[in-house]
Amino acid sequence: MEKILLRNIENPRSADIKEYIKNGGYKDLLLALKMQPGEIIEEVKRSGLRGRGGSGFPTGLKWEVALRDPKSPKYLICNADEGEPGTFKDRLIMEKNPHLLIEGMIIAGYAIKAEYGYIYLRGEYPYVKKILSRTIKEAYDKGYLGEDIMGRGVKFHIKLYQGAGAYICGEETALIESIEGKRGQPRIKPPFPASTGVWGMPSVVNNVETLSNIPYIIEIGATAYLKIGTPECPGPKLYCVSGHVKRPGVYELPMGTTLREIIYTHAGGVRDGKRLKAVIPGGISTPILPPQNIDCTMDFVNMPRYGSALGSGAIIVMDETVCLLKVCERALRFFAHESCGKCTPCRIGTKRMLETIQRILRGAERDEDIESLLELGSVMDAASFCPLGQTAPNLVISTINHFREEFESHIKEGRCPS
Amino acid sequence: MVKLRIDGIDIEALEGMAILEAARLKGIDIPALCYHPKLSPYGGCRLCIVEIKGMPRPVTACTTTVSEGMEVRTTSPYIERLRKTNLDLLLSDHPYDCMVCQKAGECDLQDLAYQYGIREPRFKGERRIYTKRDGNPFIERDMEKCILCGKCVRICDEVQGVSAIDFAYRGLKTKVCPPFERDLDCEFCGQCVMVCPTGSLVGKNWIGKGRARNVGEVNTTCPYCGVGCSLTLHIKDNKIIRVSSKEDSVVNEGMLCAKGRFGYDFVASPDRLKTPLIKRNGRFEPVSWDEALDYISKRLKEIKEKYGPDAIGGLSSARCTNEENYLFQKFMRAAVGTNNIDHCARH
Numbered sequence: 001m002e003k004i005l006l007r008n009i010e011n012p013r014s015a016d017i018k019e020y021i022k023n024g025g026y027k028d029l030l031l032a033l034k035m036q037p038g039e040i041i042e043e044v045k046r047s048g049l050r051g052r053g054g055s056g057f058p059t060g061l062k063w064e065v066a067l068r069d070p071k072s073p074k075y076l077i078c079n080a081d082e083g084e085p086g087t088f089k090d091r092l093i094m095e096k097n098p099h100l101l102i103e104g105m106i107i108a109g110y111a112i113k114a115e116y117g118y119i120y121l122r123g124e125y126p127y128v129k130k131i132l133s134r135t136i137k138e139a140y141d142k143g144y145l146g147e148d149i150m151g152r153g154v155k156f157h158i159k160l161y162q163g164a165g166a167y168i169c170g171e172e173t174a175l176i177e178s179i180e181g182k183r184g185q186p187r188i189k190p191p192f193p194a195s196t197g198v199w200g201m202p203s204v205v206n207n208v209e210t211l212s213n214i215p216y217i218i219e220i221g222a223t224a225y226l227k228i229g230t231p232e233c234p235g236p237k238l239y240c241v242s243g244h245v246k247r248p249g250v251y252e253l254p255m256g257t258t259l260r261e262i263i264y265t266h267a268g269g270v271r272d273g274k275r276l277k278a279v280i281p282g283g284i285s286t287p288i289l290p291p292q293n294i295d296c297t298m299d300f301v302n303m304p305r306y307g308s309a310l311g312s313g314a315i316i317v318m319d320e321t322v323c324l325l326k327v328c329e330r331a332l333r334f335f336a337h338e339s340c341g342k343c344t345p346c347r348i349g350t351k352r353m354l355e356t357i358q359r360i361l362r363g364a365e366r367d368e369d370i371e372s373l374l375e376l377g378s379v380m381d382a383a384s385f386c387p388l389g390q391t392a393p394n395l396v397i398s399t400i401n402h403f404r405e406e407f408e409s410h411i412k413e414g415r416c417p418s
Numbered sequence: 419m420v421k422l423r424i425d426g427i428d429i430e431a432l433e434g435m436a437i438l439e440a441a442r443l444k445g446i447d448i449p450a451l452c453y454h455p456k457l458s459p460y461g462g463c464r465l466c467i468v469e470i471k472g473m474p475r476p477v478t479a480c481t482t483t484v485s486e487g488m489e490v491r492t493t494s495p496y497i498e499r500l501r502k503t504n505l506d507l508l509l510s511d512h513p514y515d516c517m518v519c520q521k522a523g524e525c526d527l528q529d530l531a532y533q534y535g536i537r538e539p540r541f542k543g544e545r546r547i548y549t550k551r552d553g554n555p556f557i558e559r560d561m562e563k564c565i566l567c568g569k570c571v572r573i574c575d576e577v578q579g580v581s582a583i584d585f586a587y588r589g590l591k592t593k594v595c596p597p598f599e600r601d602l603d604c605e606f607c608g609q610c611v612m613v614c615p616t617g618s619l620v621g622k623n624w625i626g627k628g629r630a631r632n633v634g635e636v637n638t639t640c641p642y643c644g645v646g647c648s649l650t651l652h653i654k655d656n657k658i659i660r661v662s663s664k665e666d667s668v669v670n671e672g673m674l675c676a677k678g679r680f681g682y683d684f685v686a687s688p689d690r691l692k693t694p695l696i697k698r699n700g701r702f703e704p705v706s707w708d709e710a711l712d713y714i715s716k717r718l719k720e721i722k723e724k725y726g727p728d729a730i731g732g733l734s735s736a737r738c739t740n741e742e743n744y745l746f747q748k749f750m751r752a753a754v755g756t757n758n759i760d761h762c763a764r765h
Contacts (some may be wrong), residue, residue: 098428185585337588340592341587344464348590350589375503382475385462385464
């Protein structure tokens with residue numbers, strides 16, 4: 001497949017605006033500025049683009065809600081708080097192809113009639129902040145940002161805002177709270193950000209990868225774009241492969257590529273001649289898959305049929321030497337640390353799940369521990385305030401479902417079978 | 419008006435009303451620890467989860483507004499199981515010291531534990547341990563008992579407009595505290611104490627003075643100023659052991675200030691003046707009101723005659739009502755004949 005999001009990244013100077021323009025950059029912006037906002041939204045809707053942050057919401061629909069809302073000013077927010085463990089795709093775009101993101105943002109801003117955009121950058125990416133600051137300055141200097149973009153009478157400004165290092169701020173309403181200078185905690189939905197977002201105004205929150213798809217959709221049109229990927233989930237997707245593979249990294253492939261193809265054809269298969277034990281397909285908040293399920297097609301629609309989710313496309317591959325209880329323990333330590341503390345099931349549930357797994361690992365387990373984990377998981381899933389708490393138990397519950405004997409071996413024999 | 423069904427009962431509710439409020443109108447009780455009618459919805463405790471027909475997962479009744487034709491179930495074996503485990507989690511991070519807790523008998527958390535029959539939590543684990551050190555004179559803050567419902571934070575910000583406290587840290591370590599975890603140093607209105615569902619926040623001078631048993635209540639009006647807030651005095655052995663205010667009181671809706679809520683020890687003070695005093699031979703002597711008023715009247719007349727009315731000045735008090743203050747200035751102007759009249763609240 002032709003590279004779209006990662007175009008020209010082998011060039012060491014790919015982040016430079018001159019290189020970007022030389023490779024056809026900002027041409028799509030001019031095309032877009034000659035269209036009406038409604039036309040752009042129609043094109044994005046027709047392209048079938050779904051949000052790449054993890055939930056897969058149709059992007060054009062979100063834009064339309066914001067555009068139609070009578071309130072103004074409207075805001076465009078780029079969610080660059082890439083926090084899902086195992087995910088490192090947005091970072092690559094921002095490091096190597098930052099002008100693609102800026103171009104996508106300007107088009108999106110124009111389409112929803114927003115004159116201001118924020119980039120909410122992950123706190124742990126200080127070096128990306130330097131790159132983006134330079135990128136934004138370059139775009140201002142060349143007249144792609146500012147009061148009169150490319151002489152078309154369109155105004156758009158971008159403000160870079162860096163988080164302080166909280167996973168929860170990747171959740172769009174907590175992100176908005178954070179931009180407003182408040183504690184990063186999710187808001188009650190509805191109202192959704194598209195109608196009541198930052199400063200109470202209509203705000204579109206889109207992931208870095210989502211926005212980076214926009215120039216290409218404008219360039220080739222929705223009809224051609226629909227030919228990439230699957231009919232339900234078109235377009236290219238960045239898959240982040242990490243763990244026990246020969247060639248870990250970010251792979252740009254059509255949406256709907258099978259997990260098997262990604263692991264074995266692109267990432268070179270399991271390293272050191274070991275057997276594949278399990279795969280986390282979409283970041284640690286998505287359910288784990290056993291080897292017999294890796295023929296699943298990696299997209300938003302099909303993954304639930306295999307008992308998991310596409311999530312952010314963060315594929316973590318584990319070979320036979322891995323103790324899955326230790327994996328669960330590490331993931332829960334993360335969730336317990338990152339829970340914002342607002343709601344009971346997440347605040348205390350993550351901690352109790354973690355303690356239960358630690359107890360099993362210490363050998364001080366109790367027979368009812370598996371049942372306790374299942375009960376905690378079901379309550380967190382059903383009753384937590386936001387997706388953090390709702391999805392935190394996914395890994396543990398799916399591991400119990402697929403690898404129950406590993407838990408039982410730990411409990412009954414006090415040892416790990418792997 | 420919106421028509422909906424809650425537990426099979428047809429209900430008409432105002433548009434924009436939360437399911438919880440609509441249910442309570444009809445006497446359907448949904449357990450909730452972070453809901454308060456005066457405060458913005460929060461959705462933190464997750465106890466008020468209900469099922470709505472056609473919705474894939476339970477929703478909280480305090481944050482979900484009613485809509486036409488909605489069918490709500492506030493209780494089912496599934497919902498009760500979720501609630502019980504959720505409550506269990508809250509209790510697993512709570513000191514089991516109801517025996518000595520000031521709030522026992524009036525504690526929402528204790529009531530729910532009683533209702534759900536949780537003698538000890540199933541999911542035991544690490545509990546927050548905090549050193550108590552709060553140098554303020556009025557409010558005892560035991561953050562180990564805090565269930566993080568956030569009502570104190572919201573009432574301080576949204577109603578009192580002070581914002582003295584907020585959440586700090588995150589996860590299990592989340593804690594309500596003043597900036598930089600310093601001692602509480604606010605106006606001590608005690609609205610936070612009023613809304614606290616557990617024993618986290620209680621009046622310092624209530625502690626150990628008596629439980630709900632054998633405590634009488636006397637409703638009265640606060641003597642401190644002209645606003646006239648309703649007070650409820652909690653009386654044991656003819657002594658005031660606490661002051662509160664009922665949330666349905668007309669003037670102040672349960673809100674009080676530091677004086678009304680915590681400044682009641684003057685009532686039983688040995689230094690309290692109960693009769694007028696007249697200074698004779700350099701010493702104050704208690705006299706009757708008749709004698710005192712006769713003396714005032716006689717002396718005012720003498721002074722006015724000898725030095726003129728402008729030799730007399732009147733200073734009134736914020737503790738008097740508007741009507742009393744009006745009468746006092748009328749008295750000074752019409753009876754005494756001077757404009758020398760002032761009021762303590764002007765300074």
